[in-house]
Amino acid sequence: MRCDFADSLLQGYFDGELSGRKSAELERHLRHCDHCATELVDLDLLRDRLQLAQLYEPATPSLRWKVNARLHTVAPTTAASQPRLWHWLAAAAALLSVAILLWRVGRGPRGDNYQAELAGEIVDAHVHSLQPGQMNGIASNDERVVEGWLEGRARFAILVRNFANDGFELKGGRVDVIEGHAVAVLVYERNGRPINIFIWPTRERDSPPRTGSRQSFRWLDWRKGKKEFCAVSDVDPVDLERLHQLIESSA
Amino acid sequence: MNEFDAEDRLRFEQLVLPHVDAAFNLARWLLRSRADAEDVAQEALLRSYRFFRGFHGGDARAWLLQIVRNTCYTWLEKNRPMELSMEFDEELHLQTCATPETLAIAGDDRKRLTLALETLPPRFREILVLRELEGCSYKEIAAITAIPIGTVMSSLSRARRQLHSALTNSSQGARP
Numbered sequence: 001m002r003c004d005f006a007d008s009l010l011q012g013y014f015d016g017e018l019s020g021r022k023s024a025e026l027e028r029h030l031r032h033c034d035h036c037a038t039e040l041v042d043l044d045l046l047r048d049r050l051q052l053a054q055l056y057e058p059a060t061p062s063l064r065w066k067v068n069a070r071l072h073t074v075a076p077t078t079a080a081s082q083p084r085l086w087h088w089l090a091a092a093a094a095l096l097s098v099a100i101l102l103w104r105v106g107r108g109p110r111g112d113n114y115q116a117e118l119a120g121e122i123v124d125a126h127v128h129s130l131q132p133g134q135m136n137g138i139a140s141n142d143e144r145v146v147e148g149w150l151e152g153r154a155r156f157a158i159l160v161r162n163f164a165n166d167g168f169e170l171k172g173g174r175v176d177v178i179e180g181h182a183v184a185v186l187v188y189e190r191n192g193r194p195i196n197i198f199i200w201p202t203r204e205r206d207s208p209p210r211t212g213s214r215q216s217f218r219w220l221d222w223r224k225g226k227k228e229f230c231a232v233s234d235v236d237p238v239d240l241e242r243l244h245q246l247i248e249s250s251a
Numbered sequence: 252m253n254e255f256d257a258e259d260r261l262r263f264e265q266l267v268l269p270h271v272d273a274a275f276n277l278a279r280w281l282l283r284s285r286a287d288a289e290d291v292a293q294e295a296l297l298r299s300y301r302f303f304r305g306f307h308g309g310d311a312r313a314w315l316l317q318i319v320r321n322t323c324y325t326w327l328e329k330n331r332p333m334e335l336s337m338e339f340d341e342e343l344h345l346q347t348c349a350t351p352e353t354l355a356i357a358g359d360d361r362k363r364l365t366l367a368l369e370t371l372p373p374r375f376r377e378i379l380v381l382r383e384l385e386g387c388s389y390k391e392i393a394a395i396t397a398i399p400i401g402t403v404m405s406s407l408s409r410a411r412r413q414l415h416s417a418l419t420n421s422s423q424g425a426r427p
Contacts, residue, residue, distance in 0.1 A: 008408045
């Protein structure tokens with residue numbers, strides 16, 4: 001039988017992660033709860049056993065060797081060609097991008113060129129995300145898990161819904177950079193093909209979807225509730241519109 | 252430009268490379284294979300080197316392990332997607348994988364623990380590896396696995412209980 005009161009607190013106590021006040025509270029509880037006292041002994045035994053078994057597996061010599069050898073051939077970052085001055089300019093660049101954003105917002109509705117440029121960057125980001133090892137985010141079909149993960153990173157709230165019943169399965173989320181801004185990305189799958197939805201805050205009014213294509217990908221962009229959404233995929237254009245409607249109606 | 256590259260490499264060697272063991276260990280347990288772990292850890296280390304300018308100080312081990320973890324999950328998704336979906340059905344998972352038979356054939360305790368740990372869903376396995384083998388704090392685990400600290404605590408609780416019951420099954424199975 002478990003003791004629900006102390007179940008996860010006991011873990012924190014055992015791992016030395018509780019505050020003094022919480023620790024004292026748990027110690028008082030331990031005096032009366034045989035179950036927790038026994039559980040604590042079990043935790044201790046389990047840890048001893050794990051330690052004794054020496055399960056830690058250090059890197060193989062060949063891994064070290066290979067990594068060291070490759071470090072001399074791989075370019076440090078994609079920004080490798082930029083001088084280190086970049087670091088000093090980071091603050092200035094941040095200010096500048098805010099200024100650009102405000103300028104754009106102030107400019108009112110955007111022209112088609114701008115839309116095309118932005119869509120181009122987004123399609124590029126979509127293609128980039130399809131390459132192996134590029135999923136730097138969370139892979140989960142759990143709405144709350146993805147929502148929670150994005151919440152800590154995107155700095156604006158995003159409603160995450162899995163539309164698996166409608167044939168759009170939630171695969172996860174990640175954060176990407178478009179025009180120097182962090183944007184949230186929701187990843188769905190339709191008939192085995194990925195759909196990325198890029199989301200970022202906007203000050204502009206709601207707008208109906210606009211669509212276009214670039215390379216072999218189609219994008220669909222709309223604004224709703226001070227957020228801009230851009231869905232990209234190589235699925236049937238009808239599917240993008242369908243997903244747009246699902247998102248709109250779930251909000 | 253070369254001196255900048257050399258400086259970056261030196262910083263990388265000083266800050267990140269000391270954690271190659273941690274990278275390999277996490278990959279080995281997530282992928283349950285030393286050979287796959289070597290490939291995936293290598294990929295993750297090279298990725299971390301490419302992204303190194305995005306690292307602005309702080310906990311280099313947690314930063315690296317986050318990349319290792321993501322690389323492992325991407326790899327699993329591609330190569331063994333079943334393993335990732337297993338975790339949604341823990342009960343079934345325990346029944347089918349941690350049978351007394353499979354665990355009982357493990358002779359010594361190290362093998363028995365290894366098998367028991369490997370039957371846990373990846374998300375529980377990684378949290379135990381980070382805590383018990385890597386000695387990470389809850390805060391570090393939260394950063395690496397991108398879950399809130401409260402969830403770290405409750406996941407550890409479930410992970411330890413599952414490991415415990417997997418081991419109990421095995422010792423019962425070992426009895427004649």
